[in-house]
Structures are given as structure tokens and as C-alpha cells.
Amino acid sequence: MDVWLAFSLQFYCPMNTTKSIYRIAKMWFAALVFSLAASSFGEVRAQKPIDTKPVLTAQEKKLFATFDRRVNDYMKQRKAVAKKLPSLSKEATPAEIEAYQKNFVERLRAMRAGTKPGYIFIPAFTTYVRQTIKTEFAPKAKAEIKQTALEAENKGVPLKINYPYPESQELTEMPPTLLLKLPTLPKEVKFRFVKRHLLLVDSDNGLIVDYTMNAMP
């Protein structure tokens, strides 16, 4: 830009001052238009979707693979049960929703009768969640994650697998920044914090699929 200024001053100095200033300003205006056009073009070109894939170590990749496999085991059971249920309309009445959920839960509980807690949330996974919250977030963000989980009105949620999450209890907002560091779940199941404990809950019928204690450090 200094070169532009020197060049324009040298070029216009011999002419009368008002005219010179007007021409210099014109030249600057043209340069500004040009640079703005160039920069906005560059900006649009540079815009890429936000990358939502977490960066994982080899060990974490292995851990995520184990987790995914075990979630898929549940998904298979779930699919087998869902296949036998009358499908729920996208414009269902509350009575239809209730009947569907009740039926779904009862059949799933029967199928999963022998499942032990911790089948999906293996200890290494709990450690990963604790470590992630501890180390990957700035103190302020960490405090907000904890506050969100701890202030929720969900004292009445039983820490038992194969029990429905009580419909009257609050479903804590899962911190999006943390979700991006956890394995992506099928849309039918969700992570939920109940105070410091982490649950895996079925979205359609509210069944507590698994839980792990003190996942929140």
C-alpha cells in the first residue's frame, strides 16, 4: 500500500492540489474495491464445513471400535424387537406413543434379561470420558459441563440397566463440545448424564441400556 501512496503522490504532485487529492482518492477507491473483491472471493473459497471427526490415538481408535461393536450388539437386539412391533406413525396419538414405548421396553427387557451393567461402558471407556473432560477443556468450559450435569432435576433416575428413564425426569443437555469427542451413536441411542454418572438411553422407548458411575471427574 505504501508503494501505491508513493506512486500516486509522485504522479499527481505537479497538478493543482484539489484535483490531485480527488484523483488519489479515486485511485485508492479502485484499489480498495479490488482488494475487497479479492479477499471476499478468498473467504468464500476458504469456507469448508466444520470437521466433526475427533482426533484419536491408535489406542483410542481401538477403544472406540470396541465400544461401537458393543453398541451394535444392542442395536441388533433392538432391531429384532422393533421388527415385531407395529410401527409407530409419524402422526401418532399420545396413547399410541405410550403403548408403543411400553411394548418396546417390555420386550427388550425380556431379551436383555441376562445383560450385566458395564457391557458397553467398559472401564477403559469411562476412563477415556473422565480424562477427556479433565484434559481437553479449558477450566471455564469444564465448569460449564459440570454445572449443566449437576444442576439438572433428575435425582429420581434409577441407576439400573433395563429400566426406563422416568419420563418426569429432566434429560440433561449433553455438552456439544464433549459429544464431538465421544463415539458417534446411532440415532436410536443417546448419552445422558445423571449427575456425575453417564447413561446410555434408548431414544424411542427410554430404556437405560447401560450406565457407568462417576464418568464426570
Place this chain on the structure above:
Amino acid sequence: MNRIFKTYLIVVLAFVLGVTGNVIGQKKGTNGNAKGNKVAAPALPRLTLPLAKDSVRFVLIGDTGTGTEKQQDLANLLLRSRQAFPFEFVLLVGDNLYGGEKPADYKTKFEDVYRPLIDQQVKFYASLGNHDEPAQRFYEHFNMDGKEYYRFTRGNVAFYALNSNYMDKKQIDWLQSELAKDQSDWKIAFFHHPPYSSGGKHGSSTGLREIVEPIFTRYGVNVVLAGHEHFYERIKPQKGIFYFISGAGGKLRKGDVKDGSPLTAKAYDQDMSFMLVEISKDSMHFQVLSRTGQTVDSGVLPRQKRVTAAVR
């Protein structure tokens, strides 16, 4: 060239003088001063919305699902305001059912309260709050098409209902891909947790904001509507986006707006409220009514002129 240059000089001068406000007719922030509990059919205030031909008219209301008398009072006012302002649909910004979700809850906390509007074919488009089971997405009157997050359009406006309770990779990817191909003049996102808020109890959902705001700015979302806080707040434009909170449709957190909050353009936390909205061409008109029939905020927002991303 001379004409362009003169225009440029005027623009630069205007910028230097600080004429950069986005809101026409913006009022100074106050928290309102309405009084009274039980209201017996308050008079409908004069509505300032233009009722333009082919405009998109709707209502924003949140945190409704209590089934209380006060929720009913507000619903009655909503019904009466439809006579003067025939809105087509209602956006629910979550916490649609508090406490329980049995068929009786759907009846007493939603159907009975809004029955006259449902009978008049007014559609309710719901988003999920932290008190809502995901199974609500199947409910006939919430028009969610069985999805926790979805998009629909009216005229030149695209509406994005998001599930701020669970903003995972799948939803983020979906949002980005939908916005990237969206050619609508107006893009409005509505969901439960407010990215900006002056609430004392909750405040801004900064974790959510960290994720969604870059997407909104990148793809030219014009307006963001939220609830969760049980009051009304219009936030000063943030990164060129207009943010509103209307979460006093069934509950009120009286006096919760922090005094002197730098975020507040206008706030009202003295009674329950809803917001009437009309979008006509490049303008969004709004008027916020309290349960007592006061206009607690109103104005016109111009559609932002922004370069939206051309990512494919």
C-alpha cells in the same frame, strides 16, 4: 465512477459516525414493569404488524407445557390476537411437556390449552427441550415428521428446528449440508437452549454457541429463536445475527434478567409472553405481548445482506 465514488464516501462517513445499527426502532433495554397475577381477558393491544400480502406469519412461544391457569390465560390472548393477526403456525422452542408425558399430560398441558387454535388448523412445529422425551417427535400435533431436527419452508423463509439437547456430529453434519444448499431469502433456526442470554439462572449456552454460531454465520442464518429461560429477551445482534428468547409461555422466572447486561437490547421478565412475527420480503416485523396484554417489545429487522458460503 464519480457516482460510485460519492456513494463510497457516504458509506465510509456513515461507518465512521457509527451508523451501523441493525435494528430499526430499537428500544433501550429494560426488564419491563408489568404487575398482576390473574388476568381476566385483557384488552388486545394495537397490533403494529403490517399484515402484508403474501407475508409469512407465525408465533414464537416456549416452555409452555405446564397446564396451569396462567398458560391458559396466555393461550387465550394468543387465540384472540389471531383475530387481528391471522398467523398460520406456531413455533414451540421446547419444554413442551413438563413433569410427565402420559396421554393425560399431552391433553392437559397442550391439547386442552391450545384446542381452539388446533381446531382452526393452526400448525404447531415443535423442537425438543430438556424436559421433553424424544418420542414427542411422533406426536401428531407437533409436526416433527418423526425427526428430532428438521427443516420446513414457508414462502421465502426456511425454518430449522434443532435439538439443542443433543447437538451431535450427525445433527451438525445434517445442518451444514442443508444450509449449504439452502437458497431461501430468510433462514431461521429455532431450538431450546439460547446461545446468548442474560438469565441469572442459566445464562448463555456457550458450549452450544461454540458449535452452532460458526455454522450460522458461515451459511447466513438470519435469526435464531430460543427458549429455556423463562422470560423474553431480544439480544443485541451478535455477529450479524438476530437472537431472541421467548421462554415464558408456561413458566415465568420473574426478575431473572441480569440488570445492565451488555447483551440485552430489550428484555421482559415480569410476566409470561409470546412473540408475533411477520416476514414480508426483506423485513421481519415482530411484536411481543405479555399475558396482561401489554406490548413489551416491537420492531422491524432488515434482512442482513451477507455472502453465504458456496460449499458443495
